[in-house]
Amino acid sequence: xxxxxxFPKEFVWGCASSAYQVEGAxxxxxxxxSIWDTFVHKPGHVVNGETGDVxxxxxxxxxxxxxxxxxxxxxxxxxxxxxxxxxxxGTGAINQAGLDFxxxxxxxxxxxxxxxxxxxxxxxxxxxxxxxxxxxxxDTAYAFAEYARVITERxxxxxxxxxxxxxxxxxxxxxxxxxxxxxxxxxxxAAIKALxxxxxxxxxxxxxxxxxxxxxxxxxxTLNLSPVYPASQSKKDRDAASRVDTILNRTTLDPLLKGTxxxxxxxxxxxxxxxxxxxxxxxxxxxxxxLGVNYYARTVVKHDPKFPVVAAAQIHxxxxxxxxMWEIYPEGIYELLTRIWKEYFFPFxxxxxxxxxxxxxxxxxxxxxxxxxxxxxxxxxxxRRIRYLRNHIAQVHRAMDEGVPVRGYFHWSLMDNFEWALxxxxxxxLVYVDFRTQKRTIKDSGQWFTRVIQENGFEY
Ligand code: GCO
Numbered sequence: 001x002x003x004x005x006x007f008p009k010e011f012v013w014g015c016a017s018s019a020y021q022v023e024g025a026x027x028x029x030x031x032x033x034s035i036w037d038t039f040v041h042k043p044g045h046v047v048n049g050e051t052g053d054v055x056x057x058x059x060x061x062x063x064x065x066x067x068x069x070x071x072x073x074x075x076x077x078x079x080x081x082x083x084x085x086x087x088x089x090g091t092g093a094i095n096q097a098g099l100d101f102x103x104x105x106x107x108x109x110x111x112x113x114x115x116x117x118x119x120x121x122x123x124x125x126x127x128x129x130x131x132x133x134x135x136x137x138x139d140t141a142y143a144f145a146e147y148a149r150v151i152t153e154r155x156x157x158x159x160x161x162x163x164x165x166x167x168x169x170x171x172x173x174x175x176x177x178x179x180x181x182x183x184x185x186x187x188x189x190a191a192i193k194a195l196x197x198x199x200x201x202x203x204x205x206x207x208x209x210x211x212x213x214x215x216x217x218x219x220x221x222t223l224n225l226s227p228v229y230p231a232s233q234s235k236k237d238r239d240a241a242s243r244v245d246t247i248l249n250r251t252t253l254d255p256l257l258k259g260t261x262x263x264x265x266x267x268x269x270x271x272x273x274x275x276x277x278x279x280x281x282x283x284x285x286x287x288x289x290x291l292g293v294n295y296y297a298r299t300v301v302k303h304d305p306k307f308p309v310v311a312a313a314q315i316h317x318x319x320x321x322x323x324x325m326w327e328i329y330p331e332g333i334y335e336l337l338t339r340i341w342k343e344y345f346f347p348f349x350x351x352x353x354x355x356x357x358x359x360x361x362x363x364x365x366x367x368x369x370x371x372x373x374x375x376x377x378x379x380x381x382x383x384r385r386i387r388y389l390r391n392h393i394a395q396v397h398r399a400m401d402e403g404v405p406v407r408g409y410f411h412w413s414l415m416d417n418f419e420w421a422l423x424x425x426x427x428x429x430l431v432y433v434d435f436r437t438q439k440r441t442i443k444d445s446g447q448w449f450t451r452v453i454q455e456n457g458f459e460y
Pocket of ligand 1: 223
C-alpha cells in the first residue's frame with residue numbers, strides 16, 4: 001500500500017561536503033599545507049594520481065554553489081573548515097584571509113536562508129602538526145582547542161551549530177592504521193593513540209567553543225557507524241560480529257555517550273590505554289548536544305583467525321544491490337538509529353551514569369556512489385540514486401515512527417567531488433560536476449530531493 005511519509009515541520013533537510021573535497025585553492029591566500037596536500041603530491045596514493053588542488057573550485061565558486069543549494073531548496077548546509085587556512089602552522093599566527101573566506105560563505109548562506117552547520121575537522125590536519133607527531137601526539141588535541149577558539153570568536157555571532165569532528169574513527173584508522181588516507185601511516189599503537197586524542201580534542205574544543213561563543217550554540221560530532229552482522233548464526237561468527245562492532249562502533253559511541261572506553265576489552269590495547277587515557281579524559285570527552293550519524297552500508301563478518309586481535313573478516317553477501325563502493329542495505333540505517341536510541345539514550349533517564357543532556361540525533365551523511373553522467377539532452381537520469389534515497393529515507397522515517405527523534409537528514413554530497421584515495425572516480429552528488437569545465441548540473445536525484453523538501457515527505 002502506498003502511503004505518504006510525512007516528516008515533522010521542523011525537520012532539517014540538507015547536504016554535506018568537506019573542505020578538501022570541494023574547495024581547491026590548496027595554496028592560495030596564505031593557506032598552510034595539510035596532510036592531504038602532502039599525501040596527494042606523492043605518487044601512488046590516489047587513483048590516477050589525482051589531487052584536490054583544484055577539486056570543484058568551491059573556494060572561488062561558493063556563490064554559485066550557494067545559489068544551487070537555494071535552487072535545491074536546502075534548509076541547511078554542512079561544510080568543513082580547513083584548519084590550515086585559519087592557522088597555517090596549526091597553532092600561533094592567524095591567517096585573516098582564511099577566516100574571511102568562511103565569513104563570506106556563512107554570510108552567503110544566511111542571506112539565502114540556509115543554516116550553516118560547520119565542522120572543524122574533516123581529515124585535513126595542518127602538515128606542521130603532523131611534523132610534530134600528528135594525532136598520536138596529545139599536544140595536537142590542545143592545538144585543536146586553540147583553533148576552535150579562534151574560529152568561534154570570528155563566526156559564532158552567526159554560526160549556531162558546531163561539529164567538532166567528522167568521523168574521528170576514519171581519521172585515526174584510515175590515516176594511521178590502514179595508511180589509505182593521509183598521513184599514510186600503518187602503525188596500530190599510533191592509530192589507537194590518534195583515536196583517543198581525536199576524541200579528547202572533541203571535549204577540549206567543545207569547552208573552548210562554549211566558553212567563547214557569542215550566543216547559545218550546539219556542539220556536536222559526526223561518526224561513521226555501521227551495524228555489524230554475523231555471516232551465520234554460529235557462535236564463532238556472532239562473537240566475531242561483536243568484536244568488530246566494538247572496534248567499529250563502540251570505540252567512539254561509548255566514550256562520547258557513556259564515558260567509558262571499550263579499549264580495555266582487548267588485552268593488547270589494554271596495556272597501551274592505561275598510559276594513554278589520563279584521569280579526567282573520559283569525563284571531558286562525554287559532552288554532546290548533537291550526535292551526527294553517517295551511514296552508508298552495513299558490515300557482515302565471519303570468524304577468521306588469520307586477522308590478529310579481531311579474528312574476523314568482512315564478507316560481501318549475495319542477493320543485494322551493490323554500488324561503486326559498498327553493498328546497499330537500507331534497513332541498516334533504521335537498525336543503527338534504533339540501536340543508538342535504545343542502547344545509549346534510553347538506559348540513562350536519570351541517576352548514576354545519566355547523560356547530563358540527551359543529545360539530538362541527525363543523519364549527517366548518507367548517499368551512494370553510482371556511475372552517472374550527462375545524457376544526450378544534458379540531463380542526468382540517476383534513477384539508482386533516487387531509489388537509494390527513497391529506500392534509506394523511508395527507513396529513517398520508520399525509526400522516527402518508532403520513537404527515535406531524528407532531527408534532520410543531510411545527503412552526501414551536494415556536488416560530485418574528490419573521494420579521497422579514489423580520486424574523482426566516485427560520484428556522490430545531487431549536482432553533477434564536469435571536472436574539466438567545472439560546469440554544474442542538477443541531477444534528477446537533486447530534483448527529486450527538492451520535491452521531498454517542498455512536500456516535507458514523499459509517497460512510498
Ligand atoms: C567519509 C567522509 C566523506 C566521504 C563519504 C563517502 O565518510 O569518509 O565523511 O568525506 O566522501 O563518506 O565515502
